Amino acid sequence: MRSRGFFALMLVWLAGTAMAAGRLPDQQAVRLLQRMAQAPKQVSFHGVYVQQYGDSLETIRVCHVVENGLVNERRDSLDGPVREMVRQGDKVSLFVQGGGAFETQPDGRLFPALLPDDPTFVLENYTLHQAGRERVAGHEVEVYDLLPRDTLRFPHRLWMHTGSGLLLKASTTGYRRELYDLFAFSQLQLGGQIDRGQLKPVNPVKPLNASRLGGIDSLPAWGRQDSKAVPHGFKLVRQVLRPMVKRTRPVLHQVYSDGVVSVSVFAEEGRPNLPDGSGRQGALNVHSRQWGSVHVTAVGEVPHETLELFVRTFKQ
Amino acid sequence: MKEKLSALMDGELDPREVEEVLVSLRQDRTLLQEWASWQAGRDILKGEGVAQAGFVERFSRRLEAEPVVIAPRRIRVLRRLAVPVTVAASVAFVGIAVWQYYGGSIEPVTANQMAAETEAVLHDYLAAHRQSEGNPFVERGVQKAQFQVAGQR
């Protein structure tokens, strides 16, 4: 009889090959990902979902109504500090218990709208695989694996409602399928009569403007960067100079995307009180390093080594 | 780059070039396959026989799941006596984290507690990242992230 350790080992390998099975042709993959991306713009729903990052778990209620192609939505947290978000088309209003600044981004994605409109870039970095059928919150779903083409990013699993194309569950895992992050509906009414009273804010929400920080075209003189060394498959989405607490000078904040996840790279002149090192929570990794007079930190739901590569682009 | 990889196999690269090769290797997995077939060529020439195919691919899948190991810093300090004093001092301030192996389980050990200010800096970055993703429902989670100090590399 094999020892448990070796048995586990075999399972890993079997999982590895099973993961590689059922790969969909690109054309079909494009259609499916488009369907998942479009569904939140077409389908009304009302439900409760959990959001798990590593060992932190939150429950959020969402009411989402599509009318004349316009999305009206309200979300509020059911545990932890009170937070409420109301959206009418592009207009977003927010209430956060205890205050605190927040800005929205035009490309911000909230579950279940996790995928970009154009999936071609996603498929340059990932392949889509069929992984069976299941039930989520009482609804029939098709399960798909979005597997990275290289080791610069993590695998994802998507549970798509068969009828509407809406994502009812999505996870980020490690290479051994260990769960890092998860979004999942625990209760969901899809379509039908949705109580519009649910869209009315309960707390004094304040309207938010899209990011007040204007993007910059060129890097500050101190922040030399080897942009050719940016890890393969990541595009620069925007870069801003962001004021931060206890800093005399603004911090350069770059946002990169591989179509599914985003990575933030912060660079600043001086030596903030953050040592060289790494941290993680769930799929979220952090990596920091001082290069001479420039301090660089990268944050994102990608493997630690990918962040190291990002930080290295600022090597002075 | 491939020629440098070949020189690395013979130990004929200076440390700066080794660094360069390793960076490329992270971006381009085919370099590992090159390395594997050259290594196989060497083994065969030396009469050592033929290695099992697909070994390193299977191994890499397991390795990805392993936490990053970081050895105690003193090995490096011994090797590089020219480390500037300021670097040594800043490391001493925050302490050194070491992944230690205790018969099957791996636990992070932090020598000193991280200063509150350090934690605040980290929190700012994490919050800014979450904001850039447009998700305001994550504040609590961010605070729980842990930070391991790796020391100067």
Next chain:
Amino acid sequence: METRTQRDIDQELVLRAQSGDKRAFELLVVKYQRRVERLLSRLVRDASEIDDVAQETFIRAYRALPAFRGESAFYTWLYRIAINTAKNYLATRGRRPQLAAEQQGDEESVDISEQMPDYHTPETELSNRQIVTTVNEVVESLPDELRVAITLRELEGLSYEDIAAIMNCPIGTVRSRIFRAREAIAARLRPLLDHVGTDKRW
């Protein structure tokens, strides 16, 4: 010039692996995979078992990396881990090693794996013989300057500087000749290698 020992060559990669670079460790895995497999084939019978134990050996080595202080060569250290892993594996299956692994002594000078014939099935024996023949053919067919350079490097273990002196050419030329020879061998080898061992697993 002092010739660089295997220990020096590994040190750069070991140090990088120790500071968290997994890719550096993979290079070491590839480098020592064959030697570890050979060693294990003396202790464990079945080819797929050898593969399991070899994988486990490298994972254990990775986890134990922080404890590697460089007092011995990397392979010597790896060798001990391989023996222990094999012993544990056999113990859990109620078997004893086929060869007393205790008498290691100074592993750098005595490698028991070199004293015993390899374990192979007739089929793998055949395909392996074909691979070895192919490699030798490729080397024979190489232009003189490539063949001499690769032979001096791989079989005699000479440094680039020594080879440059013998061949009366710059060190850079030696580097490029060795590289080109490796590419030529690899080009013929790769299609053959893809089949090795694949039938044993999936």
